[in-house]
Amino acid sequence: MIRSELINRLAAHFPQFTTKDTELAVKAILEALSNTLVKGDRIEIRGFGSFGLNYRPPRTGRNPKTGEAVRVPAKAVPHFRAGKELCTKVDSGR
Structure with a gap:
């Protein structure tokens, strides 16, 4: 949707x-x-789920085209975890 x-x-x-x-x-x-x-x-919506942030530390990545090492900075990534009621409802709808 x-x-x-x-x-x-x-x-x-x-x-x-x-x-x-x-x-x-x-x-x-x-x-x-x-x-x-x-x-x-953190955001919690009872019966639906919760939103939070996952921290990703800095790391060294690779440019897939050249193979060159690239520094990837630290970042916070949004994360959703479904609540028990939502999981039950989705599972029973299959």
């Missing part, structure tokens, strides 16, 4: 809101989630 599909589904499910209102709400929620991760905090 992409963002526009989510907005359309929510607008159809809640007819009292316009599509523009739904779009603003989805944008605000995603912005809040992003800002929380940028600050280094």
Whole structure:
């Protein structure tokens, strides 16, 4: 599902809101989630899952074209872990 599909589904499910209102709400929620991760905090949505950051230390990589050693800097990578309810629901839907 992409963002526009989510907005359309929510607008159809809640007819009292316009599509523009739904779009603003989805944008605000995603912005809040992003800002929380940028600050280094963890996000937990009960029954759905949690978002966190995994730290990757600096390393030496290789340029696949030339084989030259390249320094890869340290970075934080977003990570999602599905909650128990979501895992059960997905597994039972198969």
